[in-house]
Amino acid sequence: MVGSILFYLFAGFAIACAAAMVWQKNPLYSAIALIGVFISLSLIYLTLAAPFIAVAQILVYAGAIMVLVVFVIMLLNLGDDDKSRKQRLGYLYGVGGGLGVILFLQTLFIFYAVLKSPAATNVSDKTSGRTISIGQTLFTQYLLPVEIVGVLLLMAIIGGVILSRRLDQPEIERLVEKELEIRKEEEKLEEPRISF
């Protein structure tokens, strides 16, 4: 009883936050709403007796990724969305509507499949969802995917370092310098001559 009340509470909060994220014009409000979605999702994980996933959700998404997103929004100081874009992006209403219909059908199918299938057997293993069982499965049964993801993340880190630091790459540096020179000359040409 308490479990289902909590579920509806957190699920409702998650959906409300998701809707707010889409509706808000201000990007920072959208980001705050997305943080709300992450936190309510992690609360749902907690009610499902998966504390590790719940905490990892907050630690990774709310604590790290969204902080960077908020950081970027603050640095760029984006204002409200201007009206002219509405005309330009009109076709997106159709695309979004189509995707929404597909999502709705998928949900119906999941409900249908769940109702059709026999009742799920209760998981008797008390340790499932705890840190130790997650660690053991990750490093025995799913070792290869974990390693692949690790290599992928390492590649992403190296890529990020290379993109942000071009000091050790003379070719890129030369390209950038050339580009800067061209821009400077263009600016000189466009500069209005002030004469008294």
Next chain:
Amino acid sequence: MESALKTAFPFIVYLVAVLLAFQGVLMIVAYTVLAERKVLGWIQGRVGPNRVGPWGLLQPFADLLKFIFKEDLVPDKSTKFVYFLAPLVALTASLMPIVVYPFGPRIADPLGWLVPYVSGYGAFGEVVAWIAEQARNMPLTIARIDVGVLYVLSITSVGVYGVALAGWASNSKYSLMGGLRSSAQMISYELAMGAAVIGPVLLAGTLDLNGIILAQINSPFRWYIIPQFIAFVVFLISAFAETNRVPFDLPEAETELVAGFHTEYSALKFALFFMAEYVNMFTVSVMCTVLFLGGWYIPGLGRIFAPGSIPYAVISHFGFIAKVCFFLFLYIWVRGTLPRFRFDQLMNFGWKFLLPVAIANVVLTIIVVYFLSL
């Protein structure tokens, strides 16, 4: 009626426990502020606050009253919703870790001594006996969750939003710069802090705070500060940076940024930020105590009192509070002693020194733990 009361009983106990723990922590925090002013005064050859009450002991309450009765100014061009949200986020995120603090060891039978006295009073005696039965093996922790260390780290990482959003919403240059500096600093030092925490967790083999204390008691060193001294130093330094305290108090470097992210906040909203900072200090002190100083464990106490008895639990609890207060004193001591870092020095120190040292410590610990477990 009786069964309903029996169902409600655990919730009532949790409610009382939460109120007690929050009240206790907030009182310690209030007196940390007074202690800070006193100790800073002594370090600088002054007397410190001594007018409100005997020896200045009522100063925290006078400060609180002042905060409540001050005019609450809201900047005209601020983003109102976020401006109001930010202090709430900061304080909530700093208070939430309290529920997993291991305040003391388990008490085997806390109320058993009461039962013989009240057994002659009919229904009342039965109720007391039932409650005493329920209270057996009472832990001095509100919620003993499996991932206590990660929980504390994740909740404190959410606290960055309070600072960042406050800086953004105030619509002031100083606030924005303070907020950006602070969030950059907290993100950077979170990494070193997390890497330092891995050392003790590896040795203990659990993420549960009480489990880490028990593992320390069973280890040959008793306190993890001996095998994990590098991690301890890294953790302590990044704890200072995480809580924006001297020598890393760049978000509120008054010569450059007025008061940083809370420049535009006044009255009770400023008090919320102020409280959040001191509660955060308390949190990292608790983490330091639990991870490196054996939490509530006092070596040799088990020989005098039986573990699980009431005096053992009470003395252990006060030992825990004393260790936490030592770290709080360390904060004040450092504040009275060291000058402030420059921002580039802070970033270089965090990324180029602390993080590599912490990662090297993790690798070393992994190798040692692996060969010990062979």
